[in-house]
Amino acid sequence: MELAGASRHLxxxxxxxxxxxxxxxxxxxxxxxxxxxDEGETVGLVGxxxxxxxxxALSIVRLVPDPPGRIVGGQVLFEGxxxxxxxxxxxxxxxxxxxxIIFQEPLTSLNPVLSIERQIVEPLQExxxxxxxxxxxxxxxxxxxxxxxxxxxxxxxxPHMLSGGQRQRIMIAIALSCNPRxxxxxxxxxxxxxxxxxxxxxxxxxxxxxxxxxxxMITHNLGVVARxxxxxxxxxxxxxxxxxxxxxxxxxxxxxYTLGLLGSVPRLDSARESGKLMQIPGDVPDPTMMPxxxxxxxxxxxxxxxxxxxxxxxxxxGVGHVAACWERARVGNIESKMVSNRNVSA
Numbered sequence: 001m002e003l004a005g006a007s008r009h010l011x012x013x014x015x016x017x018x019x020x021x022x023x024x025x026x027x028x029x030x031x032x033x034x035x036x037x038d039e040g041e042t043v044g045l046v047g048x049x050x051x052x053x054x055x056x057a058l059s060i061v062r063l064v065p066d067p068p069g070r071i072v073g074g075q076v077l078f079e080g081x082x083x084x085x086x087x088x089x090x091x092x093x094x095x096x097x098x099x100x101i102i103f104q105e106p107l108t109s110l111n112p113v114l115s116i117e118r119q120i121v122e123p124l125q126e127x128x129x130x131x132x133x134x135x136x137x138x139x140x141x142x143x144x145x146x147x148x149x150x151x152x153x154x155x156x157x158x159p160h161m162l163s164g165g166q167r168q169r170i171m172i173a174i175a176l177s178c179n180p181r182x183x184x185x186x187x188x189x190x191x192x193x194x195x196x197x198x199x200x201x202x203x204x205x206x207x208x209x210x211x212x213x214x215x216x217m218i219t220h221n222l223g224v225v226a227r228x229x230x231x232x233x234x235x236x237x238x239x240x241x242x243x244x245x246x247x248x249x250x251x252x253x254x255x256x257y258t259l260g261l262l263g264s265v266p267r268l269d270s271a272r273e274s275g276k277l278m279q280i281p282g283d284v285p286d287p288t289m290m291p292x293x294x295x296x297x298x299x300x301x302x303x304x305x306x307x308x309x310x311x312x313x314x315x316x317x318g319v320g321h322v323a324a325c326w327e328r329a330r331v332g333n334i335e336s337k338m339v340s341n342r343n344v345s346a
Contacts, residue, residue, distance in 0.1 A: 124177055
């Protein structure tokens, strides 16, 4: 469904809502999310495990398992087209040439009974109309591009024959095979050791810059976001709570949750005598019994009575910087605004 002039962004998500029906009640995993990504931009989506980051990504590409999940509201505008209005066949042609996705665990995402060549050749034939010979040649080029040694031989291997880092490189090759305009990396380095993490992140950065591909980087690693993202979205309990340019958000956090996340990261420029890392008290709320008002208020040191009664809306606190907090001004005035994007350790 084309919406003429509806969005000037490559991707614009408007009031997205996704819920799961469980034996314990309805879980609103994504609760009114708004975000946008421009061409060639890298955006970081951060938050604790269970906050809804991955479900938001799956909702964008319409891969939420149904049942029990269902997208119940909102719009996902990609190049002016609302993806939620497309039928199954039309959506298949968006995945690949339009939007590529790198899943969190490559060993479970790759088909164990198909060779690496088969898993890359298939989308090339389906979306780009290549012959088998053309697709095989392109597969070898892609494997070489992502740093797989001896690609002509390794393309005949199966996923279990590769290391974790190699499998993740294969996932990147598959995601980039059809030259997508947008790449979604869902916790793409979580299961890897720090050395391989750095290699994979540098690879993604290099490839997205080389091909002008926009990147949505989903992670809980604030050091990664500080180094690679142009803008940051902080998510908690299914909602975006703060969003802004990386340098501005890291240097001037205006939501207590963002402040807690940044304060819990070790800093290379801090002396050991400076004390323990900041802790966020309490636990993530039960998604079937969300507290009234702001979902973060039971864990918040800045909460006032209004926080338990009314959920705050996003309000601009800087150039391109918005936050949803009734006490945003008080948070912005504290001395803890010492975390900057160049001092956060990856």
